[in-house]
Amino acid sequence: MKAYKKKDFPVWKIRQFLEPGPIVLVSSHWKKQDNIMTMGWHTVMEFSPSLIGCFITPANYSFEMIRKSKECVINIPTENLSKQIVGIGNCSGDTVDKFKKFKLTAEPASLVKAPLIKECYANFECKVIDTSLLKKYSFFVLEVVKAHAPASPKYPVTLHYRGEGNFMVSGKSVSYRKMFKPQNL
């Protein structure tokens, strides 16, 4: 599988990868176990600190792992990982070693114990910083404390979930930069 040559990426700039709304893989670690889940319900919440909000149902095996460890990694998979994206969302970490089953490589992160998924385009190490909406809405607020992304390609080809098994593949890039006020760029 393709391996991206990643380097440190400014955490306040990761919105360029998450705001377009790709389906992501969330890796976690708790009590010597690694796990991965597929996630589509997330949003950027701030540039600096770099905040992400996300909904994770307690029905997911990852929910308690993330809640208890207070950490996770958001990984950006590209279109070539479609089988992994769908397969990971359709089995549970309580009976399956997902790294093994889906032939993915767990690499050590720098600031969290949850592993990076090597085959993904980018990896964002996250700490859970707010759980006040967790009980009512299963909503975590995460801070991205370290980010890894390649210099090239500039943008990954991502999958965007529409429900019912249907996805949209990210399309062409367009710039409307000239129409922006400088302070809004």
Place this chain on the structure above:
Amino acid sequence: MKAYKKKDFPVWKIRQFLEPGPIVLVSSHWKKQDNIMTMGWHTVMEFSPSLIGCFITPANYSFEMIRKSKECVINIPTENLSKQIVGIGNCSGDTVDKFKKFKLTAEPASLVKAPLIKECYANFECKVIDTSLLKKYSFFVLEVVKAHAPASPKYPVTLHYRGEGNFMVSGKSVSYRKMFKPQNL
């Protein structure tokens, strides 16, 4: 401009339009004034009730209008409205009548006073139902109480913001339905 023939759409199904992560236009109404803002930081939070979480900076003129009226409409603009999407995000409702300036039509909604934007592909009438993260994170939790969408085309061609004036245009559709467990569809 193109006018879509819309009908009532089940509120628990709107995730198919929002989960892929398009830039949206949020219309609001307060004290006889209508306004519109461009928004990219939003996420689905529940099917039923149909919940959306979104970040809106208090620097936006719309912030107080939505906070005070406790209502808004999320409108899904398509690629042909790119000039409106960018232009609306680069001026402020305190000095500009955005419906007039951008030649958009305000249509009455059913359950909220904020107007629907006729030229958009779909319109979701929303009530603000939770403001507990508003002070700390400028984060609103909205409930979609009524949705309007056309039967055709099934999927809109949307813009997805990457920051710095750059957008991704939604691309091709792919189905991995056969790989899903029935309960996950």
